[in-house]
Amino acid sequence: MTTILIVEDETRLAEILEEYLRREGFHTERAASGPRALELWRAARPALMLLDLMLPGLDGLEVARRVRAESELPIIMLTARDEEVDRLVGLGIGADDYVVKPYSPREVVARVKAVLRRAGGNASPPPTLHAGPLRVDTASYEADLAGRPLDLTPGEVRLLALLAREPGVVRTRAELLAALGALDRGTDERTVDAHIKNLRRKFGARGELLDTVRGVGYRLKVS
Known part of the structure; x- marks a missing residue:
């Protein structure tokens, strides 16, 4: 089963994303801070990370940098403002897609599926x-x-x-x-x-x- 790591410190938003992803057959893991996101990334070996920009501990930019230093894991950034997308692109973070809040959970699921298809379907290790x-x-x-x-x-x-x-x-x-x-x-x-x-x-x-x-x-x- 394909695992999606949801990194979001707003509990209700994370719960909604988790519910929609599970309806589509995905397994999910959740982290509410940057350090915990890195722990779960290494432990759960997800196929894709949904990564909020504003996080306690380490922000989404630093989490993305550390992941990118070791992995080509697909990352979809969740941002609060359109201008942040321009900044992220300018910084060359290497995210695979961006979604601006407020977003439709269905749209996020569609983006997840599209990014996974481009990445070859599943970045998980062999079973x-x-x-x-x-x-x-x-x-x-x-x-x-x-x-x-x-x-x-x-x-x-x-x-x-x-x-x-x-x-x-x-x-x-x-x-x-x-x-x-x-x-x-x-x-x-x-x-x-x-x-x-x-x-x-x-x-x-x-x-x-x-x-x-x-x-x-x-x-x-x-x-």
Whole structure:
């Protein structure tokens, strides 16, 4: 399922966009600040980002710059004034489209579909990830370790998929919490520690593959 990341600090606007996108069969993630947008972008690997210009923490311009430094993720900027579009174009931010508020949610959905078609339909990573002896299938929510099936919850699969996408890269607890889909629910980051503990138990003798980086988070160690 194609994931759209909605970055909007006006809760009602974000909820309306989310409702319309889900009606069209999209999966959605929501962020209400610039820093959280970057966390969710790395954790959820969306196909497209709907990015408001005015955000707390980091504004949309800086979020777009940081994303563009690492990725060609399609971005549709949401702006409050027509003049902002000219400024964004002049700055060369590289957004794929612009929508000026107030907008029709149907128009935004149409723009999303058009940009995805131009981008090849879906910028999401392949559904099956391989990292050493570990295989994670994000489409079927199945995983196995050295050929042995693992009995995982959906949240554990999402968490493991994030670690498996880039073995050796340290993921913060906030990133892993976002992968669990719990970032916006006030869930304590210690929830991640509990999930890692369960995963290590299920890994059995290979539990050391899930490495703790003290004070930061976790990484998947594979040779």
